[in-house]
Amino acid sequence: MTTTEIVQKLWNLCNILRDDGITYHQYVTELTYILFLKMAQETGAENKIPEGYRWADLTSKKGVELHQFYRKLLLELGTNGKNRIQQIYANAYTNIDEPKNLEKIIKAINDLDWYSAKEEGLGDLYEGLLEKNANEKKSGAGQYFTPRPLINAMVHLIKPELGDRCGDPACGTFGFMIAADQYLKKKTDNYFAKGITTERQEFQSKEAFTGIELVPDTHRLALMNAMLHGIEGKILQTDTLSSEGKIFRDYDVVLTNPPFGTKRGGERPTRDDLTYPSSNKQLNFLQAIYRSLRTNSKARAAVVLPDNVLFAEGDGQNIRADLMDKCDLHTILRLPTGIFYAQGVKTNVLFFTRGKTDKGNTKEVWVYDLRANMPSFGKRNPLSLDHFKEFIDAFGDDPYGKTKRTDQGESGRCRCFTRADIAKRNDSLDISWLQDDSVRRDVDLSDPADIADEILAQLSIATEEMQELTRLLGEGA
Numbered sequence: 001m002t003t004t005e006i007v008q009k010l011w012n013l014c015n016i017l018r019d020d021g022i023t024y025h026q027y028v029t030e031l032t033y034i035l036f037l038k039m040a041q042e043t044g045a046e047n048k049i050p051e052g053y054r055w056a057d058l059t060s061k062k063g064v065e066l067h068q069f070y071r072k073l074l075l076e077l078g079t080n081g082k083n084r085i086q087q088i089y090a091n092a093y094t095n096i097d098e099p100k101n102l103e104k105i106i107k108a109i110n111d112l113d114w115y116s117a118k119e120e121g122l123g124d125l126y127e128g129l130l131e132k133n134a135n136e137k138k139s140g141a142g143q144y145f146t147p148r149p150l151i152n153a154m155v156h157l158i159k160p161e162l163g164d165r166c167g168d169p170a171c172g173t174f175g176f177m178i179a180a181d182q183y184l185k186k187k188t189d190n191y192f193a194k195g196i197t198t199e200r201q202e203f204q205s206k207e208a209f210t211g212i213e214l215v216p217d218t219h220r221l222a223l224m225n226a227m228l229h230g231i232e233g234k235i236l237q238t239d240t241l242s243s244e245g246k247i248f249r250d251y252d253v254v255l256t257n258p259p260f261g262t263k264r265g266g267e268r269p270t271r272d273d274l275t276y277p278s279s280n281k282q283l284n285f286l287q288a289i290y291r292s293l294r295t296n297s298k299a300r301a302a303v304v305l306p307d308n309v310l311f312a313e314g315d316g317q318n319i320r321a322d323l324m325d326k327c328d329l330h331t332i333l334r335l336p337t338g339i340f341y342a343q344g345v346k347t348n349v350l351f352f353t354r355g356k357t358d359k360g361n362t363k364e365v366w367v368y369d370l371r372a373n374m375p376s377f378g379k380r381n382p383l384s385l386d387h388f389k390e391f392i393d394a395f396g397d398d399p400y401g402k403t404k405r406t407d408q409g410e411s412g413r414c415r416c417f418t419r420a421d422i423a424k425r426n427d428s429l430d431i432s433w434l435q436d437d438s439v440r441r442d443v444d445l446s447d448p449a450d451i452a453d454e455i456l457a458q459l460s461i462a463t464e465e466m467q468e469l470t471r472l473l474g475e476g477a
Helices: 003-012 014-020 024-042 055-059 063-080 083-088 099-110 114-120 122-135 148-158 175-187 198-206 216-228 243-247 281-292 315-326 385-395 419-424 448-476
Strands: 166-168 209-213 235-237 253-256 300-306 327-334 347-354 364-369 414-418
Touching: 003 014, 003 099, 003 114, 003 122, 014 024, 014 099, 024 055, 024 083, 024 099, 024 114, 024 122, 024 216, 055 063, 055 099, 063 083, 063 099, 083 216, 114 122, 122 175, 122 216, 148 175, 148 253, 148 300, 148 347, 148 385, 166 175, 175 209, 175 216, 175 253, 209 216, 216 235, 253 281, 281 300, 281 315, 281 347, 315 327, 364 385, 364 419, 414 419
Parallel strands: 166 209, 166 253, 209 235, 253 300, 327 364
Antiparallel strands: 300 347, 327 347, 364 414
16 A cells, blocks of 8 residues: 555545545544654554553543543643654644544554555554645644645755755744755755764764744644654744744754734734834745855755745835845746735745855846746646756856856846845846746636636735735835
8 A cells, every 4th residue: 555545545534524524634644643643653652652541541441431531641641741742742632523523534644554654654544644634724724735746856956965954934834844854854865874973873863954843733733744754853833923932043054934014913023133023914024034054155045935925025125235235146936826825925935045144245136937838737636846947057066056057148047136126126026037838827717726716816916916015005105
């Protein structure tokens, strides 16, 4: 049985819980509690779980007794568990009210083909569940899940190295850091290549990959995901934009897709080290990210950001200028629509390297337009790594963006703009030149799903524009 088949079996169990009114996101959280115990048994790691609260103890009970024991187990592991166990079960409670439903799920999990699951990789199995949840529109989890082809392309271009401190200040389910770890493992025979010392192996598993996640349940999923991939680095549950977020610093590599939107009520971040505090979360995250990089001309970042970061006035213009001073913002990738949330949400990847000084680091910016004349992406036309091939070729092998490139002119996807060119635009980086003939051409408005997507897209765009207008009016007052 393949990982895909096992994931589908686990996902189908969600039908059992519909009568209990459990959402998809709650279901994945509930599965995490139960799967952790089963996977600990399968991997011989049960010695980390207190006696009396292991998989065999759970499967030995039925009905109301099982339900009561399960509640007690969650409380015990969340209160008296140690290290990562305590973190995963912190404040855990069950949404399953019907004992027979809990019993069905435990039995179904126990009867899975765990030999095949271990052969294929338990981490891949769990990632598959997270992806299922993200692709289910009703779950609302898409905001925590960046498409894997995009993550893999970003990691491939940033090229993390052994010994790099890699971080994600808005880590969601930890996908970027897991991809960076897998990239390095593939290059180094799982860190057992000749010349890699025990100390370096220890660093890679315990210190190389860290993150911060604000949402408690998502933080729980990130911990589980990291553990199943053999990563023991710290994943803090806090707000990167609060004073506690100042711990996120001195990184060699940052890979992230921070949350979009504004803080409630137009509030500004409570961090006191941002030069231009804003109610716009992504502008604050951008500042936090480039401030977190080491000033050695090698620390680098790849960050997914919405279009309004490229053109916002006021604080936005100041932050872009500050970014281009402190860093070499060498590349902007304009992403196709439809890969985040709804079809109309427009996003980009900014690639930059921190300079040794705080002035004049950006000389020119290469913009690659992968948005114009591209198909709409979704379930029927999924994004793949092949869609990034031409961009990867144009980017080159240098993670610092120094590879010589060819300006393809008005008809090509890749163009170069000097710092002086950008200054004439009031530091706006919202640069496009291709006539886009593909807008909405692939939306079949006879399909109810496409109609719903189109409505959500327009609502999302309107909300973003209204939030930006409100912010600017507030600042003008």
